[in-house]
Amino acid sequence: METRKMIMLAFAISILFVQEQILVFLPNIQFTVVLLIVYSSVFSKKEMFVIIFVYVFLDSMYYGGLNPFYFIPMLLAWSLIPIVHHGLLKRTRNEYVLAVFALMFGFVYGWMFIPFHMIQTSIMNPIPYLLSDLLFEVIMGTTGFLTVLWMYGPLVRLFSLVGDDHLYHARSIRNSEL
C-alpha cells in the first residue's frame, strides 16, 4: 500500500474515532454511519475493512479492554456498511437510497449485539434486549438517516478535492454530479 494511501486511511480512522469521542455524551448520536458510507464511496472494500478493523480495535481497547462481546458484534455490524454498499447497493451515490440504508442500519447494528448479549448474560430470551434497545436504535437510525441525507454529498465532494486518482472512486466523483 502506498504511503499516501496509508496516511489517508490513518486520517480517516482518526476522524472517525475523534468525532465519536466528542459526541460520546449524546447516546447513539454520532457521524460514524455517514463517515463510513462516505469512506465506502471513496475507498475500496479491502481498505474499508482495514479502516473498520482499526477503528473497532481502538474503540474496544478504549472502552473495554477488547471485550469480545462488544468487539465481535461491532466488527460484524460496521463491516456490513462496505459489504452492502459495494454489493447490494452497487456503490450507489443516491443520497435517498443511502439515507434509507443508514436508517435501517441503526436497527441492524443494535440487533447484532443481541446473540452476544444473550451468551454474556445467559438470559436466552432476546425480547427484553430487543425492547430495551429499541429507543436507542430509533435515535441511531434517525441520526444516520439525517446525517447521510444532508452530509453525504458535501463530504464525498470534499474527498474528490483531494485530487488523488488512486482513490477508489475519486475520479468518477469529480466527473459526475451527485
Place this chain on the structure above:
Amino acid sequence: MKKVFVTIFVLALALVGFFVLRDQRVDHDAGQVRIVIHDGEYLVGENSLSFSEGDSLFDILKREYSLLCANAAYQPTEDCNELLFGSPVILGIDEVVTNWTSSYFAIYINDEYSTLGVGNVYVEDGDMVRLQVQYLGGE
C-alpha cells in the same frame, strides 16, 4: 425542498417513536421495599426502605447508599445524575464495586431478573429488590 420535507417527516416520526418507547420503558407504583445487596458470593447488606409516589429504584438507592455510577463513556464517577436518555448505570453500592466490562449489578425484583434499569424501575409496596454482582468472565 424535497430534502427538507423528508427531514421534517422522519424527525416527526422519530420523535413520536422516541416518546412512545420512552414511556413504555417506565413502570409505575408506591410504600416499603426490602433492598438486598449481594456481592456475587455473599449477602453484604439488607435494608428495608420506605419510598414515596414517583420514586424510582434509583431515587430510593441514592438516598440510602453511597453510589458509584457510570458516565456516558461507562467510566466510574461519583456524580450520579440522570443520563440524558434512559436509566443511570450503577457501578458501585457502598463497598461493592463492579467495572461494567466483566461484572455488573443485576437487578432482581422478587427474584425475577429486571430488564429495566434502576432509573426505570418503580417498585411496589412489599417488593424485595436484590442487587447482585454478576460476573461475566474476562477482564
